[in-house]
Amino acid sequence: MNTPKVLLIFSTIFSVFSTCANSETLTLDVQIPQLKVAEYHSPYVAVWLESKSRKSTQIAVWYDVKMADNEGQEWLKDIRQWWRRGGRSLDLPYDGITSATRGPGSHQITIDLNRAELKELKPGDYKLRIEAAREVGGRELIEIPLTLPLDKTALPISKNGTSELGKISLSLQTNN
Amino acid sequence: MNTSNLLKVITAGILTASVAMQAQAHRAWMLPSSTVLSGDAPYVTFDAAISNTLFYPDHVAMNLTGVKAYGPEGNSVELLNTAKGKYRSTFDIQLNDEGTYKIATSGGGLRARWEDENGKRKMWPRRGQTAQDSEFDSAVPQNAKKLRVSRSYRRVETFVTLGAPSDKVFAPTNQGIEMIPQTHPNDLYAGETATFTLLIEGEPAKGATIEVIPDGMRYRNQQNEIKLTANEKGEFEITWPAAGRYFLEAEYEDNKVALPATKRTGSYAATFEVLPM
Known part of the structure; x- marks a missing residue:
């Protein structure tokens, strides 16, 4: 790729995300x-954004971070698709991405489109993938289509899980 | 077709049949407890056996003397807790480094079959024994009846990965029979197609015949084998029909060999795990 093209893309992306003003936050609600x-053990959950060419950008990973000697990392491979789509290449724990598991209930994940890795993404169609794997339980993967620059008209969008995940919704929350 | 050609075809047919039968009688395999791992320095435990029914150890335990484990940098990895039972051997390895490990047993050299003066069949080295090429002259009577000498290579292996898969363990040694994967053997998924290349002494093992058999044979009536042939580049493709463990066996034969051998053979076997999408 030559330099002018790169510059063009970057300036496009910059203008795209500056429209997503600070007053609105992209929020993923995971039940x-x-x-x-x-x-019952709380599930391991991974959320990532995947491009058409299967390049992954990590959003969140919930796993047992408290066990001694990083023992909780032993079951990360069970979040099978995520493990394949980038999980296995991550150096964990990953600041701002990894955190403790959550029990039953509704949990919000803020997706900061101004974060460097997300800001650099090229315009196009993506899939937001949410995968849960539970010890002595099952595994479930849910996908939510997402277009960058963010197509606000497509929001809110939600999908319902059937086993390990409940309702998953992606919406814009206005900050007051 | 003239008589001599017909004879060739028949001989080839018999040869193929006998090779296939031999392969059926000795399926050597090493089965890892996991192939894809995460976390700090996990262990993998292996079963190693020779049995017809995959993957049930019900015939003979594999001799672990020749089994070697290689780490992601090609370094030697110690086999731990080795034990040989009646039907299977077991061992563990600890994955201290991220990347792909290869666990393999391989060998090869001159082999001879002949009949003694009483018409009794003889073979060298004897079944289950190993021998050096240098012993050939003294061990094998050069003027024996029906003497057939081959240079035969064998390899049995499997792979496990901690973290992201790596490729260093696949660097060809150009010795014996080897498999060089284009698709990483610890990145196999149901419904996807994997490409592997077979090499014989560093050259494409073109025309090698391959059989891929899924696990769980005890609970079905057929072998359910997938039959494949390596192309000019020694490559072949497998589309995995379902998730599970698979046994792959490849047989190769040609006459590109120096005397006293008149044929060169290779036998390759590997165990793979295919994950659901």
Whole structure:
């Protein structure tokens, strides 16, 4: 790629994201369902943005960060698609991405489109992928289509999980 | 078709049949407990056996003397907790470094079959034994009846990966029979197609015949084998029909060999795990 083209793309991206003003935040609401099981462990969850060429940008990873000697990392591979789509190349814990697991309930993830990795993404169609894997439980993967620069008309958008995930919604929240 | 050509075809047919039968009788495999791993220095435990039914150890335990493990940098990795049972051997390895590990047993050299003066079949080295090429002259009677000498190579291997897959363990040694993967063997998914290349002494093993058999044979009536042939470049493609463990076996034969051998053969086997999408 030659220099003028790069400059053009970057300036396009910059103008695109500056329209997503500070007063609005892209928010992903992830519901972890209450399950009637004898042995319950909070699921490991990964959220990432995947381009058509399968390049992944990490958004969030919830795993057991508290276990001694990083033992909680042993089951990260069970978030199978995520592991393949970049998880296995990450140096964990990853600041701003990894955090503790969450139990049943509704959990918000703020997607900061001004974060360097997201800001650099080329305009186009992406998939926001949410994958959950639970010890002595199952695995579920949900995809939400997303267009960059952010197509606000497509929002809010939600999908319902059937086993390990509940309702997943992506919306713009206005900050007051 | 003239008589001599017909004879060739028949001989080739018999040869192929006998090779296939031999392969059926000895499926040597090493089965890892996991192939894709995360975390700090995890362990993988392996079963190693020779059995017809995949992957159930019900015949003979594999001899672990020749089994070697190689780390992501090609470094030697120690086999831990080795044990040989009646039907299977077991061992562990610890994955201290990120990347792909290869666990393999390989060998090769001159092999001879003949009949003694009483018409009794003889072979050198004897079954389950190893021998040096230098012993050939003293061990094999050069004027024996039906003497057939081959240079035969074998390799049995499997792969496991901690973190991101790496490629260093696949660097060809150009010795014996080898498999060089274009698709990483710890990055296999149901419905996807993998490409592998077979080499014999560093050259494409063109025309090698390959059989891929899924695990769980005890619970079905057919082998369900996928039959493939390596192309001019020694390449072949497998589309994995379902997630699970698979046994791959390849047989190669030609006559590009120096005397006293008149044929060169290669036998390759590997175990793979295919994950669901």
